[in-house]
Amino acid sequence: MLVEETVTDIVDLDEFRRSISLNVVSTPVLPFGCVLYTEKDNDQTLCVMRRAEILDVNQANRIYKLALPHRLYTFAIRNGQMRHVYQHFMLGMPKDKKAEVFDAPFPNRVSSGSICQSGVMISPVKEPLPFRVDNVVNQIERTRYNTDHISYAKQAMPPIFSEGARGTYTQMLDSWRKWTEAHEKTWEAELGTIPWRKAGTLESISGGARG
Numbered sequence: 001m002l003v004e005e006t007v008t009d010i011v012d013l014d015e016f017r018r019s020i021s022l023n024v025v026s027t028p029v030l031p032f033g034c035v036l037y038t039e040k041d042n043d044q045t046l047c048v049m050r051r052a053e054i055l056d057v058n059q060a061n062r063i064y065k066l067a068l069p070h071r072l073y074t075f076a077i078r079n080g081q082m083r084h085v086y087q088h089f090m091l092g093m094p095k096d097k098k099a100e101v102f103d104a105p106f107p108n109r110v111s112s113g114s115i116c117q118s119g120v121m122i123s124p125v126k127e128p129l130p131f132r133v134d135n136v137v138n139q140i141e142r143t144r145y146n147t148d149h150i151s152y153a154k155q156a157m158p159p160i161f162s163e164g165a166r167g168t169y170t171q172m173l174d175s176w177r178k179w180t181e182a183h184e185k186t187w188e189a190e191l192g193t194i195p196w197r198k199a200g201t202l203e204s205i206s207g208g209a210r211g
Contacts, residue, residue: 031130035072035094036206044077045206048133049090050141052188054180057106057173058144064173067180067187069196072101073137074113074205085136086113088199091192097203102196105156107145107169112208113199115140116148156197 030037036047050071057064069089076084087109089102108116150169154162161175183190199205 029129031133036097036202038206042079044075046075046077046129046133047202047206048073048075048137049093050137052191054187055141058142059107059170059173060146061144062170064177065180066173066176067183067191069102069191071104071141072202072205073133073140075133075136082132082136085115085140086205087115087140088113088205089196090202091196094202097201097206099202101199101202101205103156103199105153105158105161105172105197107150107153108143108148109152110149111152113205158195158197160194 031046031048033048033050034046035049036045038045050073052067052069054065054067057066057068069091070093072086072088072090074086074088075082076086087104087106089104090099091102092099103113147169154169154172157169157172161172161179167175180187200208
């Protein structure tokens with residue numbers, strides 16, 4: 001955890017215990033899963049993570065159940081406005097800023113990992129930051145991908161899923177789905193054996209995010 005925060009608040013003890021038991025404690029200032037926060041002048045950079053899990057990925061209305069590593073979402077904010085959102089993979093919780101970050105091989109994003117926000121509803125600035133961040137992340141995780149910027153997705157796809165260099169993107173996703181099914185009980189441990197394409201470090205990714 002690379003963020004320290006002190007918040008003075010009064011809450012019901014039973015509710016506090018319940019939140020801790022469910023691991024859903026979220027402060028009024030920083031959103032759930034926040035691993036890095038920086039602020040300079042009018043710019044803020046915020047990194048939040050979602051843990052590895054098997055998710056339904058919707059590609060052109062076809063659903064693929066894929067084992068995904070930890071997802072890192074980096075928000076570039078200027079004057080309270082969310083200007084850019086980046087998505088990457090990580091293979092564990094970061095212990096410091098030198099933790100490695102990998103490309104997420106999905107369409108609708110450019111080479112930096114910046115996500116096309118045309119289908120994402122951004123909450124008004126007046127809403128609390130944790131709510132706004134959670135809202136965007138939840139939309140991205142449920143998005144329906146199309147073929148925009150498909151070349152980035154194919155280039156970032158690990159060879160193990162590429163069905164050969166000439167495979168189509170849907171063939172790659174189907175290979176990923178079959179891998180998930182074949183590793184039903186060990187998928188989380190074996191995600192680290194997959195040669196994901198390196199994107200940089202937590203420091204370089206967060207430092208390159210600009211509002």
